[in-house]
Amino acid sequence: MREYKLLFAGPMGAGKTTAIAAISDAAPVRTEAVNSDRVQHSKELTTVGFDYGEIALDGGDRLRLYGMPGQDRFDFMWKVASEGALGVVLLSDNSRPEPLKDLALYVESFRAMAERGAMVIGIGRLGSGHTSVESYTAWLAGQGLSLPVFTVDVRRRDDVLLLLDALLYQIEAARLLADTPHA
Amino acid sequence: MSAQVPKARKITCIGFDWRAEVSLKETLALLRGKTREAWQYSDELTADVVVYETHNVLAQAMVRRSAAENTGRVFFPSSSEDDSVLTLRYPFGASRLVACLDSASLQLQGRVPATEQAEAPSLCQRLDDALRAPGTLAVSIRAGDQQGWLRLPERELHWSQPLGVDEIAGLLSGEVEVEALGPTEGAALRRLEAAARHPAPAEGLLWAIGIARSKGSLLPRLDIARPCRLRRWPDFGAIGRRSLDIRCASLLTQRELAPSHLAMMAGIPLGVLGNFLNACALVGVLEPGKALPAAAPAPQAHALPQESGLGSVLRRIRTALAIGQ
Known part of the structure; x- marks a missing residue:
């Protein structure tokens, strides 16, 4: 049996646990504890280890879904988890004070995946903030990146599937283009 | 002198999920030679026959539009309160499908296939x-x-x-x-x-x-041989998604490609790809590439590579999640 992994990253409260729960075959394993960082987010519980879900693939293989802990003091775990990952879904909470600053932190942390196109960005709570979708894409363009950016509500399974659909096509397109000479 | 082979009529479906599309394609293949005319499945919204989910908004708009334009296209709803109306509901039964296609052949008699019709600007x-x-x-x-x-x-x-x-x-x-x-x-x-x-x-x-009112034609200002690219992704979270649009957007944001080349790489007919490119152009995300058209390599019939190990993994993930089939 072979195992593959996809990552879900983003600040505390962006919906990583919810997104994994929306698509995992079984209820995800959650490693939550009482949130001691009420400055970052007001929710009572937060993820302190990995959230973990999985999807069974044909042939007995498994796709493991890892939700990265949102607080940046756990960034050493992000790097470990990145090794061998197919790609990463970045979730942004647009109601936070500086969502583009959050984005910068996570894009930098998963830079290798961003540069090979294996990253997709889902913006939650768009209407609760003042940062437009265009601001996200403009920021990415300034970094030399052209990644899928969608407004989503991760409580809706279809929105999570949109993110994964785009991520899989990004990975596939990169592979296809690598085999194709430039015009 | 050889006899001219009649062109196959085209049929498409709107508003159903992907399983209905697969089912229709497979049933059509099984019915080859059993209908008055030859039929093939098409992704083009301008197909001769459209099977539509009665409650789908886009389909309702197309039916109204077709009636107003008198295109002669034949529509079969998934349900109707009028018993005299032929309906076609998923899962599509073979005998019902034959009856609908033969009825459509009679209605379409003497009309040229949809793709050959001369039409006013979209x-x-x-x-x-x-x-x-x-x-x-x-x-x-x-x-x-x-x-x-x-x-x-x-x-x-x-x-x-x-x-x-x-x-x-x-x-x-x-x-x-x-x-x-x-x-x-x-x-x-x-x-x-x-x-x-x-x-x-x-x-x-x-x-x-762009998607529904292009009449299957690429905008005249877009050249199928001229490379182009997307300067950003359309927000499919807000505008709704079709997997083929996401596939094309992935390719066109990562590299500039001529539409003819893109059609080959994505395995999508130019008529369908045209709607996507037109939509991108109207939204303002399509921009001309820097490469000269003459430098673009000619598309090759074998452009789609054989499935690699990674390709197999991606396909199995899609199957498990029932997306992008």
Whole structure:
């Protein structure tokens, strides 16, 4: 049996646990504890280890879904988890004070995946903030990146599937283009 | 002299999920030689026959539009309160499908296949022409007694009453007048500002017009041999998604490609790809590439590579999640 992994990253409260729960075959394993960082987010519980879900693939293989802990003091775990990952879904909470600053932190942390196109960005709570979708894409363009950016509500399974659909096509397109000479 | 082989009629379905599309393709293959005429499945919305989910908004708009334009296209709804109407519901039964196709053949008799019909410029083309006319400050859009306008360069849409994108798209399924307004039409602009004050999302509407009102033709300003690229992704979270659009967007944001080359790589007919490119052009995310058309390599029939190990993993993930099939 072979195992593959996809990552879900983003600040505390962006919906990583919810997104994994929306698509995992079984209820995800959650490693939550009482949130001691009420400055970052007001929710009572937060993820302190990995959230973990999985999807069974044909042939007995498994796709493991890892939700990265949102607080940046756990960034050493992000790097470990990145090794061998197919790609990463970045979730942004647009109601936070500086969502583009959050984005910068996570894009930098998963830079290798961003540069090979294996990253997709889902913006939650768009209407609760003042940062437009265009601001996200403009920021990415300034970094030399052209990644899928969608407004989503991760409580809706279809929105999570949109993110994964785009991520899989990004990975596939990169592979296809690598085999194709430039015009 | 060899006898001319008649062209196959085309059939498509709208508003069902992907399983219905697969089922229709497979059933058509099984029915080869059992119908009055040859039939093939098409992704093109301009197909001769359209099977549609009765409650789907886009399908309803197409039916109304087709009736208004007298295109002669044949529609089969998934359900009807009128027992005399032939319906076609998923899962598609073989005998029912044969009955519908033979009925459609009779209705279509003497009409040339949809793709050969000479047609007036599409709404997509008229709107694109208006948006790009030199000196345009705004584009006035009138559908029936409803009025809207697009302010340039921001492409902000304002409408005469508060409506969502789906409702406006429904309005625009019928006859639509489009007019470019420049600096000399100051009075007309002021009247529009006063009459149509309600903001509405423009990207979703422009996208819908590109996909549904292109008549299967690439905008004349887009050249199938000239490389182009997307400067950013359309927001599929807001405008709705089709997997083939996401596949094309992935390729065109990562590399500039000529439409003919893209069609080969994505395995999508040019007629279908044209709607996607038109939608991207209307939304304003399509830009010409830097490479000269002559430098583009000719597309090869074997452009789709054999499935690699990674390709197999991606396909199995899609199967497990039932996406993008």
